Amino acid sequence: MLLLTRAPKAWHRLFQLKALALPGTPGGKAQHVRYQPFSTPGPAETGRQDQPQGPGLRTRLLVTALIGAGVGGAWLAMRAEKEQWRRQQRTEALRQAAVGQGDFSLLDHRGQVRCKADFRGQWVLLYFGFTHCPDICPDELEKLVQVVRQLEAEPGLPPVQPLFITVDPERDTVAAMARYVQDFHPRLLGLTGSTEQIAQVSRSYRVYYSAGPKDEDQDYIVDHSIAIYLLSPDGLFTDYYSRGRSAEQITDSVRRHMAAFRSVLH
Amino acid sequence: MDLSPLGMAAPSMKERQACWGARDEYWKCLDENTEDASKCKKLRSSFESSCPQQWIKYFDKRRDYLKFKEKFEAGDFQPSKMTAQS
Numbered sequence: 001m002l003l004l005t006r007a008p009k010a011w012h013r014l015f016q017l018k019a020l021a022l023p024g025t026p027g028g029k030a031q032h033v034r035y036q037p038f039s040t041p042g043p044a045e046t047g048r049q050d051q052p053q054g055p056g057l058r059t060r061l062l063v064t065a066l067i068g069a070g071v072g073g074a075w076l077a078m079r080a081e082k083e084q085w086r087r088q089q090r091t092e093a094l095r096q097a098a099v100g101q102g103d104f105s106l107l108d109h110r111g112q113v114r115c116k117a118d119f120r121g122q123w124v125l126l127y128f129g130f131t132h133c134p135d136i137c138p139d140e141l142e143k144l145v146q147v148v149r150q151l152e153a154e155p156g157l158p159p160v161q162p163l164f165i166t167v168d169p170e171r172d173t174v175a176a177m178a179r180y181v182q183d184f185h186p187r188l189l190g191l192t193g194s195t196e197q198i199a200q201v202s203r204s205y206r207v208y209y210s211a212g213p214k215d216e217d218q219d220y221i222v223d224h225s226i227a228i229y230l231l232s233p234d235g236l237f238t239d240y241y242s243r244g245r246s247a248e249q250i251t252d253s254v255r256r257h258m259a260a261f262r263s264v265l266h
Numbered sequence: 267m268d269l270s271p272l273g274m275a276a277p278s279m280k281e282r283q284a285c286w287g288a289r290d291e292y293w294k295c296l297d298e299n300t301e302d303a304s305k306c307k308k309l310r311s312s313f314e315s316s317c318p319q320q321w322i323k324y325f326d327k328r329r330d331y332l333k334f335k336e337k338f339e340a341g342d343f344q345p346s347k348m349t350a351q352s
Binding site for chain 1 (some may be wrong): 275277278279281283286318319320322323324325
C-alpha cells in the first residue's frame with residue numbers, strides 16, 4: 001500500500017515491463033507498449049529500434065530457462081528417487097543373502113559349537129584342508145596367518161579371524177584339530193563336525209573334496225580344491241585367493257576391501 | 267616320529283619339517299645324479315623313515331609331475347614315450 005502511494009512511477013514501469021514480456025496481456029494501457037518488432041517506438045522502446053531482440057526476448061528466455069530448470073530438476077529428483085529405491089532393494093537382497101548363505105554349525109578345536117553368525121562383525125579368512133595334508137595345507141595356512149599377522153601389525157585395522165575347516169571329518173577330531181592349529185597362530189580356529197555337517201559347509205562354499213584310497217596303514221590323502229576365502233563382517237563372500245597369490249598380494253587385497261566396506265546389516 | 271599302531275595321528279609341525287627336509291635332500295641328490303636313484307639310496311631310506319607312507323607316494327608322484335613339466339616346457343616331449351607310460 002505504501003509502495004503504491006510512494007512509487008507510482010516504479011509501478012508504471014513494472015507494468016510496462018510485464019506487458020513487454022508477455023505480449024497479449026489484457027490491460028488497457030499495456031496494449032500501447034506491446035512488443036512489436038519494427039513498429040514505431042513507444043515510450044519504453046525509445047533508442048532500441050536497432051535491437052529488435054529487446055528485453056522481451058531475454059525475459060522470455062529467462063522464463064523458459066526457469067521452466068526448463070524446473071522440469072529438469074523434477075526429472076533428476078525422480079531419477080534419484082528411483083536409484084534410491086533400487087539401492088534399497090539390493091541392500092535388502094544382500095542382507096537376506098548374508099543371513100541364509102553359507103551358514104554352518106560346527107565344533108571348534110576347543111569343543112564349542114560355532115555357527116556363521118558367531119563371526120558376524122569380523123573379517124574372516126577361511127581355508128578348507130585336513131591335518132594329514134603333506135604340504136599344501138601347511139603352506140596355505142602359513143600364508144594365511146602371515147596375512148593375519150601383517151594386518152595385525154597395522155594400526156587402525158580390525159583384526160581378521162583365521163578359520164580352518166576340515167574336509168576330513170573322519171580323522172580330524174576336535175583333539176586332532178587342536179594339535180594342528182596350535183602350530184600356526186593363537187587365534188586360528190579349527191572347525192570340524194559330522195560327515196553331514198562338513199558336506200553341507202563344503203557345499204555352501206563350493207569346496208570340492210574327495211578322500212583317496214587307503215593304504216595298509218589306513219592312511220589316505222584327501223584331494224580338495226585350494227582357496228583362501230575372504231568373508232566380510234556381514235558374512236558375505238568378498239573375495240577368494242588361489243594358491244598362486246602371495247601373502248603380500250592377499251594382504252593388499254584385504255586392506256582394500258576393508259577400506260571399501262559398507263555394512264548392509266543393521 | 268609318531269607312527270602310532272593305527273597310523274592315525276597326523277604329523278606335527280616338527281615332523282612335517284623333518285619330512286620335508288629329508289625329501290629335499292633326496293631330491294637334491296636326484297638332481298645331482300640325473301634321477302639315478304641308485305646313487306641316493308641312503309637319502310632315500312632317510313626320506314622313507316621321516317615321512318608317512320602316503321606322503322612318500324604323494325611326493326614321488328609330485329616329483330614325476332615336476333620332472334615331466336620341466337621336460338614338457340623344455341620341448342623334450344615325445345608323444346610315443348608318453349602314451350607308453352600313461
